Amino acid sequence: MERSVEVVVGTNEELKKEEVSSIHVPDDIAFSILSKLSIKSLKRFGCVRKSWSRLFENPYFMSMLRNHFLSNNNNHSDYGGGHTFLVIQEYELPLTYLSDVHCIIYLLSNDDDKFDNRIKLDLPPPFHDNDSLFYILSSVSINGILCVGQDTTRESVEIFQAVLWNPATAEYMVIPLSPSESVPPYRDTVCKFHGFGYDHVTDDYKLIRYLSFFRGTDTDYYEYEPWEDIWYDPLLEIYSLRSNSWKLLEIDMHDIAECVYYASPRLGREVYMDGLCHWWGSYDLQNVTGCLVSFDFSNEVLFTTPMLLELGECCDDIIDRRLVVLNESIALISNCFQASTFHISILSELGVKESWFKLFIVGPISFIECPIGVGKKGDICFKQKNDELVWIDLSTQIIDEIGVKGDKYCFQMGIYNESLLQIRGFNN
Known part of the structure; x- marks a missing residue:
């Protein structure tokens, strides 16, 4: 053929x-x-x-x-977990003292993230007698462990108390105070940001804090103390669970010192993912320009990712920024103050300014005021102007009520992944 x-x-x-x-x-x-x-x-x-x-x-x-x-919703992975947790401040007006404020932490329903089937968690003993204004560092559990923080005062000196806590086993461990908190009366400290994370190289849990110092209220010391003893440069300190101790980090902080930060996790400027903690810092009072500050817990290095976000609309007012983890990606939710449209930008590569990419626009929805956090399903929780919390599905923009209300500064939302890991067994 x-x-x-x-x-x-x-x-x-x-x-x-x-x-x-x-x-x-x-x-x-x-x-x-x-x-x-x-x-x-x-x-x-x-x-x-x-x-x-x-x-x-x-x-x-x-x-x-x-x-x-x-x-590709991966909020059920090791980073994510089975539940959405919600920290709520409860108080009765008129509010006279901060001690009148009580914080409660709930786990929302595993099926629908509704408040109807919430589970109230019993706080560890250090917070039994003082449950006011506590928060969850990094808004996430790591291998089932939460790091609970609280800012208190001791003889007019600000003290930061932190506790590692596993709700599944009811085990807890109080983190010792940092030597940096033992300051003279003429010097005050303020924590600009802090974060809780995991070092996968040394199998260690760590806590980082960025502190700055300024003149205290007791001015009688200024006449006798040299200026160099009164003024301190800002510093970074880190706690290691494995060594159960704090140490100072020798890191050039020129870039991050120029930023303005909001230390409270309730304001949505701090997230953790894959061994790195991230904070949002702004270079101007309007919060128009800024950068993402990131810390690698394994290498103990700090680096930044600049950003200038155009919202695509006339915005002469202050811009509100919220950091979240959306489907295992760093995301920044931005909107002009009192605007009804929210822009969600995804970061595709750390350290590269051009890698921010605007992927979603939520709205305009006239009755939405601000974002609160992301649930385990990847939906975003917003607060309405009537103080009610709602879920918004990004794919359909369908709105579903949660069943709870309050001021926007009264909430913190994150992901809890249950585990039977023993904290003290690890430390020993």
């Missing part, structure tokens, strides 16, 4: 063009494949084809990209 052979005649350039055209991939197939890539990879592939460089301007592709991002 004879075989016929087709002979193609042409120059090398013509043959190359023919080969390229013969492997053309339809746009719908290409979009489906590309939408499953990370944003970092997508930006790199923009140089392959001219049409790919304009993918982020294509509404059809952006819809596919958002849907795939949301369908």
